[in-house]
Amino acid sequence: MRITVTRTGGFAGITRRATLETQGRPDAEELAALARSALAEGRGEMHMVVPDGFVYEVEADGDKGHFADPRLTEAQSALVRKVLKEGT
Amino acid sequence: MDAHSERTACTQSVHPVFCSIVPPHVLDHLSRSGDPTLYEPARRTLEHDALQRTRRRITTVRMTAAAGVPGVTGEDADKKPQRTISDAAHREELPGTKVRSEGEEPTDDASVNRAYAGLGATFELYLSVFSRYSIDGAGMPLDATVHYGRNYGNAFWDGERMVFGDGDGEVFRDFTLPVDVIGHELTHGVTQHTANLAYFGQSGALNESVSDVFGSLIKQYGLAQTAEQADWLIGDGLFTDRVEGTALRSMKAPGTAYDDDVLGKDPQPATMEDYVHTGSDNGGVHINSGIPNHAFHQLATDLGGHAWERAGQIWYDTLTSGDLTPDADFAAFAGATVSAAGSRYGDGSPEREAVLKSWSEVGVTPAEA
Numbered sequence: 001m002r003i004t005v006t007r008t009g010g011f012a013g014i015t016r017r018a019t020l021e022t023q024g025r026p027d028a029e030e031l032a033a034l035a036r037s038a039l040a041e042g043r044g045e046m047h048m049v050v051p052d053g054f055v056y057e058v059e060a061d062g063d064k065g066h067f068a069d070p071r072l073t074e075a076q077s078a079l080v081r082k083v084l085k086e087g088t
Numbered sequence: 089m090d091a092h093s094e095r096t097a098c099t100q101s102v103h104p105v106f107c108s109i110v111p112p113h114v115l116d117h118l119s120r121s122g123d124p125t126l127y128e129p130a131r132r133t134l135e136h137d138a139l140q141r142t143r144r145r146i147t148t149v150r151m152t153a154a155a156g157v158p159g160v161t162g163e164d165a166d167k168k169p170q171r172t173i174s175d176a177a178h179r180e181e182l183p184g185t186k187v188r189s190e191g192e193e194p195t196d197d198a199s200v201n202r203a204y205a206g207l208g209a210t211f212e213l214y215l216s217v218f219s220r221y222s223i224d225g226a227g228m229p230l231d232a233t234v235h236y237g238r239n240y241g242n243a244f245w246d247g248e249r250m251v252f253g254d255g256d257g258e259v260f261r262d263f264t265l266p267v268d269v270i271g272h273e274l275t276h277g278v279t280q281h282t283a284n285l286a287y288f289g290q291s292g293a294l295n296e297s298v299s300d301v302f303g304s305l306i307k308q309y310g311l312a313q314t315a316e317q318a319d320w321l322i323g324d325g326l327f328t329d330r331v332e333g334t335a336l337r338s339m340k341a342p343g344t345a346y347d348d349d350v351l352g353k354d355p356q357p358a359t360m361e362d363y364v365h366t367g368s369d370n371g372g373v374h375i376n377s378g379i380p381n382h383a384f385h386q387l388a389t390d391l392g393g394h395a396w397e398r399a400g401q402i403w404y405d406t407l408t409s410g411d412l413t414p415d416a417d418f419a420a421f422a423g424a425t426v427s428a429a430g431s432r433y434g435d436g437s438p439e440r441e442a443v444l445k446s447w448s449e450v451g452v453t454p455a456e457a
Contacts, residue, residue: 009368011374013372049370070180070251072180081238
């Protein structure tokens with residue numbers, strides 16, 4: 001699975017984007033499950049953007065979701081942190 | 089990000105005005121529904137009853153005992169902040185555990201103490217300069233949470249409290265470090281309770297700019313600086329050593345605050361000629377804020393002296409005049425500043441002339457009031 005996270009907004013207004021390819025990673029299945037959970041939990045939700053809050057767009061295998069701080073679920077938070085840290 | 093892949097809807101008739109990122113298909117559906125309740129914000133500001141509050145006589149923390157800066161006098165002398173700092177302990181749950189309340193001694197946690205002092209400095213500027221009693225003008229308690237999240241490089245206003253991360257360890261340091269960042273966040277609360285500028289597009293950039301303006305004034309007031317002496321930087325000290333840059337934004341010279349291999353170059357425009365059209369960042373609220381930021385800087389340096397005295401007063405009058413609609417654009421805001429300057433200093437006053445000149449310098453034509 002190819003997971004892309006784009007983070008916009010924030011106090012600095014600086015956009016960060018990273019993509020993580022799970023194929024070949026020992027935690028591939030875990031990551032794919034995390035991505036599916038994160039996207040499922042965000043479906044149909046309207047995310048309020050608070051002043052200076054980060055906004056995230058997550059794309060995984062053609063599925064797309066939008067989340068906004070400070071109301072990320074644990075899966076969403078773990079996913080965006082992982083991809084922004086370890087993705088390229 | 090593809091600017092067209094993201095749509096944003098703003099609530100404008102309720103309080104506070106927040107915007108929501110909505111997938112296009114959901115937005116399309118909502119726009120057909122015609123049901124205004126679908127645009128209601130998920131959360132509302134808590135209404136606090138000022139009469140229920142305990143007023144404690146404590147000493148407001150100031151960065152310095154600023155010489156020549158008037159303190160709080162008269163009936164306002166009884167008005168004190170009511171601060172509470174909580175610790176999220178690196179989790180993303182709010183508010184976290186209460187660690188310092190009003191009047192309590194400093195803790196051994198520098199972030200807690202900086203947030204406490206910054207809230208005090210912000211409270212004092214609003215009260216002593218603009219006679220505004222806290223964020224809502226009615227003594228609202230000031231709440232902040234520090235140590236939010238893990239390696240969290242941001243600070244935000246959630247509609248009720250300020251939230252600070254410790255920095256990401258790569259680009260950003262602790263967000264409680266610059267006092268103008270603390271003042272910026274609290275000013276989002278002031279805006280929410282006054283002009284309630286919608287956080288998208290030009291009104292969003294104005295919302296951001298107002299926070300930068302008063303954030304900078306809080307720093308200048310604490311240091312007793314004149315407009316000439318002030319650095320007009322937002323977030324000075326926030327970048328780690330590995331970043332090529334001095335601060336996040338420069339009101340004096342928008343677009344010059346940083347130029348870094350990883351972060352890129354400060355994208356802020358100083359004039360309308362370079363206005364950035366984008367769907368990201370709620371329509372570039374942190375980018376195009378450079379234009380009204382620079383107009384304020386031009387006004388303050390033109391007038392000279394302490395920026396909070398006349399330039400700041402004109403901006404504060406504008407914010408609280410009731411003349412601004414939540415969707416005000418740059419021209420409407422500029423028009424309101426011209427009216428505010430005329431009301432306070434006279435229609436033929438040098439202050440009003442200086443306001444007109446400052447907007448002209450950034451390419452904004454003030455709308456007729």
